Amino acid sequence: MGARSLHHRGAFRILGLLAMCTAASAVQPTKPLEEVRALERSGDPDLETSLSAVVDNALRAFDAPVNFEGHPDYGRSTARTVAELPFAVKHSVRKNQSLAHCLDELMELSRGLLEVQNILGNTCIVPKKSDKDEILNNLDVPVSLHLENVSTWEALKALGIEINTVDATDYSFLISLACFDEGNSPPEAFTEEKVISLSLDDVTARYALCTIMNASPLELSYTYVCGTKLQVATDKLIISVHENGKRVLGNRSLTPEEWEWWRREKHEVGWERER
Amino acid sequence: MTTITPLLCFCLLLGRLSEDEQLVMLEEAEAYHHDALCCGAKPDRSTIDTAIQKYENVLREVDLAEPIRLEILWNIALLYMNTPGAPPGDYSHWKKASEYYELIVKESPTVDKRVIVAHAQLGDIYSRTGELTRAESNYLRLRSLPRELTDEQRSALDPELTEFASQAVNHLVAFYEEHGVMPSAQGMADEEVAAAFSKRSKARRDAQMNGAVTDFLEHLLNASRESTSGTSVPEDDGNRESQVAAVPPAMNTVSPDSADPPIPNTGFSDVPTRPGPTRAQKTVLLLGLALGAALILWRSRRVWRKK
CATH class of the missing domain: 1.25.40.10 (Tetratricopeptide repeat domain)
Incomplete structure (x- = not known):
């Protein structure tokens, strides 16, 4: 189940040529995971549910941007429209529990499917690879990106276009924003502040994404949702904005014109293509 | 290791x-x-x-x-x-x-x-x-x-x-x-x-003063009643006599509140001694006293004359 064609290249260089980013490509100062604590109990310890659901619940309980990628083995199905799960789990976040301790519990519940990586200071829960060159999802795809004085959205859009151009997986790549679920607009800085400049060659899309997030004037996190072949065979990257660690979903409704504009922008990423 | x-x-x-x-x-x-x-x-x-x-x-x-x-x-x-x-x-x-x-x-x-x-x-x-x-x-x-x-x-x-x-x-x-x-x-x-x-303090003082005046007038009335019901035969002139009552207590009749508990040295200043009646108030009271005493004496003289 979940067989994926591997279009991986031979040995590609990660960290080959890294040029400047105007905002610091250095690690953004973040609170140690042991010091980030849940202020309330969250989740039902007796409820059996999917690993994705408990991870999502856990990450909402902490005021910290943590990135999460669903594993392709349980994120897709060729037989059903709903993601098939290899197993169900029970988990709740306890009051005063540290994020580090919670992540340890989640990795144990994943039975080796997931691992936690620190990429340029960003905490990322990613599918565990058996081979370092393995491409499990579109964020493993090697990309090159050269940008100058662009906004956060422009940088992300460029990354999305690059991923879809390289076309290294069976699944196209779509970018969306968490605030759209509430019908809200992202902060103005997301599209207006053109402060990102970077030059990256032959790095993973994940590395490029973390570089963009560090360079952005906003505090961001992402969730990577694996699509299904019965639908449009599209993986979705959902970007969330945080303020002081807390996820915010915006407070200004999008106008119909703005909705249309965003629809066109997302379309330009190139996710709607023939498969 | x-x-x-x-x-x-x-x-x-x-x-x-x-x-x-x-x-x-x-x-x-x-x-x-x-x-x-x-x-x-x-x-x-x-x-x-x-x-x-x-x-x-x-x-x-x-x-x-x-x-x-x-x-x-x-x-x-x-x-x-x-x-x-x-x-x-x-x-x-x-x-x-x-x-x-x-x-x-x-x-x-x-x-x-x-x-x-x-x-x-x-x-x-x-x-x-x-x-x-x-x-x-x-x-x-x-x-x-x-x-x-x-x-x-x-x-x-x-x-x-x-x-x-x-x-x-x-x-x-x-x-x-x-x-x-x-x-x-x-x-x-x-x-x-x-x-x-300040408002509360004034209201309390006023209440106490009113209470004192009321007490004094009641005292005079009671003294008057006692004298008409005493040994002297009152002339029935329609007026009630009253025996010469004992001079009421000193004008500083504002009785203190029930004793306050002893206050430790907290840095707060104590409330000053409760102020007595003003000069005008004292004058009014004295006049009233004098009038009452004169009335009583006048009635008593009439009684003695008849005897």
Whole structure:
């Protein structure tokens, strides 16, 4: 189940040529995971549910941007429209529990499917690879990106276009924003502040994404949702904005014109293509 | 390995709890707190004591997020305030609560509703325990808080902030009266407090003066009645006679209130000796006395003449 064609290249260089980013490509100062604590109990310890659901619940309980990628083995199905799960789990976040301790519990519940990586200071829960060159999802795809004085959205859009151009997986790549679920607009800085400049060659899309997030004037996190072949065979990257660690979903409704504009922008990423 | 083993021994010696143990400890304390105060039944002393003890252990042993630590300090203070069974006049539990309210005020990064209530509670507690300077200081803090906050902060804390600041005036005036003290310089600097105290003091003096005059007139009337019902035969001229009554007591008839409890040297100035009647009031009283005495003498002379 979940067989994926591997279009991986031979040995590609990660960290080959890294040029400047105007905002610091250095690690953004973040609170140690042991010091980030849940202020309330969250989740039902007796409820059996999917690993994705408990991870999502856990990450909402902490005021910290943590990135999460669903594993392709349980994120897709060729037989059903709903993601098939290899197993169900029970988990709740306890009051005063540290994020580090919670992540340890989640990795144990994943039975080796997931691992936690620190990429340029960003905490990322990613599918565990058996081979370092393995491409499990579109964020493993090697990309090159050269940008100058662009906004956060422009940088992300460029990354999305690059991923879809390289076309290294069976699944196209779509970018969306968490605030759209509430019908809200992202902060103005997301599209207006053109402060990102970077030059990256032959790095993973994940590395490029973390570089963009560090360079952005906003505090961001992402969730990577694996699509299904019965639908449009599209993986979705959902970007969330945080303020002081807390996820915010915006407070200004999008106008119909703005909705249309965003629809066109997302379309330009190139996710709607023939498969 | 050679470096790990001493480190491990060091940690074991420290007796540091694992995160799982810390989480369990917190959950147990919360369960006792819930049983003690949240069930709607009358608080049970032993449950409260256990909840306090467990929470105090948590404060010592658990790495707490700051908001959770503040919540626990609050819960402990409430548990102490609700401890039943203390004999009348025994405020030892309230005194323990005050220690936690003080920590809340000290450690809270911003003014929130707990800080407001903490100041109010501290005012009441210190008033009971006789720590008058601290009591006044906390009540006055409630008055100054609204002025120190931005509009946005104020709106987030209202209506409680405005309500407590307003009630603090009444609390302060009652506090000054109860303890028989004058407001401190800081208290007098608050115009509303000074005005309320002054108004209340005047009203009390006026009430006492009115009471004194009424008492005196009643005394005269009673004396008049006694003289007509005494050994002399009154002439029935339609007027009642009254025997020469004993001269009423001194004009400074404003009797003091029931004795105030002895006030420790708190830095507050004592309330000055209750002022006597004014000059005009004394004159009126003397005239009235003289008139009454003259009337009595005149009636008595008539009686003697007839004899």
